[in-house]
Amino acid sequence: MMITFGPVPSRRLGYSLGINHIPPKHCTYACVYCQVGQTTTMEITRREFYPVAQIVNEVEQAITRAAEFGRTIDFLTLVPDGEPTLDLNLGILIRELKKFLIPVAVITNSSLIDRPDVQDELMLADWVSVKVDTLEENSWRKINRPHHSLSLIAILNGILSFRQKFTGELVTETMLVSGINDNENTIRMLTGFLTELQPFKSYLSIPTRPPVESWVRPPDAETLQLLLEVIERRCTFFDLLFESEGDDFVSTGNLVEDILGITAVHPLRESALRKLVEEVDGDWNLIESLIMTEQLFRLTYRGDHFYTRRSSQRV
Template identity: 35%
Template sequence: MKYIFGPVPSRRLGWSLGLDILPYKTCSYDCIYCELGPTTRLTSAPVGLIEPGAVLAELESFMVSHPGQVDFLTVSGSGEPTLHPELGALIRALKRRYALPVALITNGSLLFRPEVLERVRAADLVLPSLDAVDPETLAAVNRPHPDLDLDSLLEGLLALGRLPGPRLWLEILFLQGLNDHPDQIARFRQVIEKINPERIQINTVVRPPVEAQAMPLAASRLAQIKELLGPRAEIIARPDRRSERTIQLEDEIITLVSRRPSTVEDIAQLTGCTPEEALSLLQRLMAAGKIIPAPFDREVYYRPRTRDT
């Protein structure tokens, strides 16, 4: 599958099937905490390299072969989905075809543009991010495209909050020493009151980030912040519960398939796992958007996901 991933169990959305509608790491931000690596195409302009028809065709084939396995269709993936000019048409097509709610995960940076707000209107649930309430922190944490700034981000989030239709769950990712100062928390609270989201979802870093200075907050500090942000706040950060061995094997597999495309059997042999274990690790890596299958001559090979795939 090139454009869909999962379904993955999500505490927020149940079994969520992800739709990836942009080339890898095409984003308006280059966040220091991104788990997908550095942004390879930093842009604030519409890009539409992936045809919605191709995404819908792949989705249809999945839905036919996996009936009843999905609770939410979630447009997200490895870039900023609101950059896609046909996002709105895609969401409307999803809603017409499937009796499933559609969620949109966005960094929120482009919502100040009326045409972008129009694109998100058809979603049932929009989950934008807000990691900074001052320009310096936005620049340090999210490293936005030069066209974007804090004023435009807040303008967009306020407009989303006023939009009739989609429910709004605002996510804030806290980083040690960067956006967790008591003054910043107080300012977050003021801004959130104006945006008026249904839920405030508190997160921190749980996977290796792009930059080492993106340090997670302790669970006790997250709990304090939750109290400070009021009754609509909830902690969604979950520790990475993969064992050391799983982390090491996943790293080994990525290295192996980066050298040459490999089958499950190749990977089992080279890593010393059973074929079942290798397949389960490959499925996790596919769900995380790190590798893709590459069928060839009646075999399925796996290779890294790149910006073009």
């Protein structure tokens, strides 16, 4: 199995070389929206999966290949098909990766961050993303389906104490799932916690790729707009991570079908939608009529417009 992938363009990290140092699907969670698949091995005991030398060797080869093709790598990103902090060698691995003089990022579900050893090792990274989907025990159990011995309070306190020590960039990521954590009260609690945490950025996502549970839906458009307004009033450091840039656009020759197809899966930023319309010499009035006929919904966040299907049903 290839341990590295990319470099791939990433909204948050520029060109990122992904490092998959945990085989699928060893995780402390079994999130309902996971895109990797069902958690086959739910565990919380840290252990070795691949020898550090093997991972580092593959990374070195990927860096050499990228250099040969003139491709930039802005970050080496630990983003495995499982939970990265389960790797007992995480600290040694990050130290070794830093020898390539490229910043190291870790995307963790934060479930083990109350452990001093995990905190010490994550401190070695330059950029760490922690998952905070909810502050409520019930919805945490529904959305993240954690290992039975984990504690949400311990995790939240762990994130706060890590923040005090970490000198790199700490960001948070929240996935909104319809009917679980997309109510106003949950978002108020979340923004209260994040205001105390003061991360560099907080990112909001919605399920856009096929999730492990087929019933998982993003919040409907009106709910999403309401939540964005609550967030906008309370936090300045939120950013949206859910829109398509239109790169997955394949014209079928029918602009309406194309737009409704894309926006059913990913909201589109207005600039990307205008580009799509212009590419086929279309008329922007078509978009206005889709909004008037309630097929399309215009979301507004911090002055930017995003277009999404009115119904959260996928096509």
